[in-house]
Amino acid sequence: MTVEVRDPRMRTIVAPDAELEVKGSGFLFTEGPLWHPVEHFLLFSDMPGNVIRRWDAAQGVQVFRQPSAMANGLAYDREGRLLACQHATSSVTRTELDGSIVTLATHYDGKELNSPNDIVVKSDGSIYFTDPTYGRQEFFGVAREPELQHRGVYRLSPEGDLTLLVDDFAQPNGLCFSADEKLLFVNDTERGHVRVFDVLDNGLLGEGRLFAEPEGPGEGAPDGMKLDSDGNLYTCGPGGVHVFDPAGTSLGVIRVPEVCANFTWGGPDLDILFLTASTSLYALKVKVPGKPAF
Numbered sequence: 001m002t003v004e005v006r007d008p009r010m011r012t013i014v015a016p017d018a019e020l021e022v023k024g025s026g027f028l029f030t031e032g033p034l035w036h037p038v039e040h041f042l043l044f045s046d047m048p049g050n051v052i053r054r055w056d057a058a059q060g061v062q063v064f065r066q067p068s069a070m071a072n073g074l075a076y077d078r079e080g081r082l083l084a085c086q087h088a089t090s091s092v093t094r095t096e097l098d099g100s101i102v103t104l105a106t107h108y109d110g111k112e113l114n115s116p117n118d119i120v121v122k123s124d125g126s127i128y129f130t131d132p133t134y135g136r137q138e139f140f141g142v143a144r145e146p147e148l149q150h151r152g153v154y155r156l157s158p159e160g161d162l163t164l165l166v167d168d169f170a171q172p173n174g175l176c177f178s179a180d181e182k183l184l185f186v187n188d189t190e191r192g193h194v195r196v197f198d199v200l201d202n203g204l205l206g207e208g209r210l211f212a213e214p215e216g217p218g219e220g221a222p223d224g225m226k227l228d229s230d231g232n233l234y235t236c237g238p239g240g241v242h243v244f245d246p247a248g249t250s251l252g253v254i255r256v257p258e259v260c261a262n263f264t265w266g267g268p269d270l271d272i273l274f275l276t277a278s279t280s281l282y283a284l285k286v287k288v289p290g291k292p293a294f
Helices: 008-012
Strands: 003-005 021-025 030-035 042-046 051-056 060-065 071-076 082-086 091-095 101-105 119-121 127-130 153-156 162-166 172-177 183-188 193-198 209-212 225-227 233-237 240-244 250-255 260-266 272-277 280-285
Touching (some): 003 008, 008 250, 030 071, 030 272, 042 071, 042 272, 071 127, 119 172, 172 233, 183 225, 209 233, 209 240, 233 260, 240 260
Parallel strands (some): 030 260
Antiparallel strands (some): 003 250, 021 280, 030 042, 042 051, 071 082, 091 101, 119 127, 172 183, 183 193, 193 209, 225 233, 233 240, 240 250, 260 272, 272 280
């Protein structure tokens, strides 16, 4: 079974008979899928392999960057420049259009960041990212003790100013904006839930509240998270990818045979859901498309 239907509306999102297709396998741990809406290729990370890979329909899986500083979350800014959360260096970097790499953030309050994990860009150019400690563990990163006492969510302004937005997460991970950018959703892998925050006019966040708790059989926890073009929220969780409507009602689960850490939409019509699940990259045809990366 690929789709678990908890609400009839789930059938309008993914066909009950939709099947997962393996696009690549044999990796160590896949993460950070990112579709280029103009050139039509997918990037995805393999942190333990210290590599970012590229997939396209013509050539399949290739190496894009190796070493990658054990990069995890990837995003494009409004100019189409690649942003990367690097576990090995506890930093956020940007790849310029000429291929050069610049470092955007490494420290907060004089102390090294934990290990930036997932990243999104607001329409004003500001960058939001989560900073759990997973990249300071063996296999997923470089084992070392954290310098910071908190595991936070940050905003990097277009001018380069880094602001701590929230510091009470156990392990903040996936994050995404609502379509109007008035809300920011952030999940907590360790606590197993999704919180939502009002985005203030100055880019800071109001008080958070519980939005959803992905529940059900199977391995996995809240991790990668995004909204589709209808405003439904998708988050990794037990057994696969959980889908919630804008009010937080569980619609169903896209079942994945391996622990799924992240996903994104791609294809010419953004109606192919690419899933990075442990050792493999999967693809699934869906009825509701995603939104372009920039």
